Amino acid sequence: MTWDAIVVGVGGLGAAAVDHLAARGLRVLGLERTTVPNALGSSHGRTRVIRKAYFEDPRYVPLLERAYPLWEALERDAGVSLLRRTGCLELGPRGNACIEGLLACAKQHGLPHEVLTADEVRARYPAFAPGSEDIAVFEADGGVLQVEACTRAHADRARRRGAEIREGVRVASIDPERATVTLEDGTQLSAGHLIVTAGAWLPTLLPALPITVERQVQLWFSPPRDLGAFPAFIHFTEAGNFYGIPGEDAAAPIKVCRHHGGRATTADTLDRACDDADEVVVRGHLRRHLPRLDGARVDAAVCMYANTPDENFLVGVLPTAARTIVVGGGSGHAYKMASVLGEVAADLVTEGRSRFDLGLFSLERSGRWAR
DSSP, rough: EEEEEEEEEHHHHHHHHHHHHTTTOOEEEEEESOHHHHHHHOSSSSEEEEOOOOOSSSGGHHHHHHHHHHHHHHHHHHHHHEEEOOOOEEEEEOOHHHHHHHHHHHHTTTTOEEEEEEEHHHHOTOOOOTTTTTTEEEEOOOOEHHHHHHHHHHHHHHTTOOOOOEEOOEEEEEEETTTEEEEESEEEEEEEEEOOOOOOGGGSSSTSSSSSEEEHHHHHEEETTTTTOOOEEEETTTEEEEEEESSSSSTTTTEEEEEEEEEEEEETOOOOOOGGGHHHHHHHHHHHGGGGSSSOEEEEEEEEEEOTSSSSEEEEEEEEEEEEEEHOOOOOTGGGGGHHHHHHHHHHHTEEEEOOGGGGGGGSSSSSOOO
16 A cells, blocks of 8 residues: 555654644554654653743744644643643843843744743742842743643544554664655555654664754652742753753642753663663752752653754755655754644645745755755
8 A cells, every 4th residue: 555644753743743644634654663652752751841932043933823722722632631831931141042032032923921030030939049140031821731642642633533553663764765664574665755753763764864862861859848839941050951840730740850961872772771860960950949849859761852953953855855754853842843843744745835934944954865
């Protein structure tokens, strides 16, 4: 059988792509090496931050403004909670490039936000101990995505729409120009289009892509009873950038992690064990800026970032293979946009273009491409 589209890798991005392709009435096959969802790639760890004001680049904002209603529609269809608006607090010294980028982005796009002094942060959120030079940008529309539930909801809806998702299937290689996939058992599958959303396995399947894989550790800490109000947060400090995500209720563990700073790895050689050394840097951040959370670590998980050199995504058609579309290189911040990136992939297949300006994510910004 020749499929209209084969999606290689059904994690957060792949599940969304399968879903949106199936919504167009296409014959869609999703291939996943383990299960959907799973805890072996980049789309696990219970939660992710979602926000609109984007210090990384204001060109992300149109994608985010589309991502929110898509998540809300998926939530209604699934009948489960997927997105919680806890607010997002981003802290850092005045003049910090990320803080200034946030403010410029919010102004450019007219995004509602508040600017708080360090004293105002302490008064509103007693758990936080910002530096004396810190200010904060608070976005009430920010919040939390339930990551495994979102992936499952996309996959379940895709199946209801007629897509086939095969789990426990390992892809040995792909031929982007012919839009074919060879499985480890030798089976060959053909499609009108390939959509490669393989995350940290992208460098294996398309080794010329400029992607490196980074080991990341996710940590959860037990909150005290008197923690008080606690939003999702990102804190830009001299020791690195840290983020945190509240649990579903006041007693639930709170996730606090360092963003980047992990060691280089590959998807197949990743050290998945977590030990005390993995929490040293995060523990230092807690002691300085979140002392009430400097208690028991109750859980830990290892995941991977698939990084591009400039930390912007790869989204588009391979320049050397018009039938193959790549969506990846999330660099640790793609999941919040999975809903819309799946739609973008479907647009590229069915219409040959996207309504969004994808120049920031163009595959042509690198001079080396896989064949």
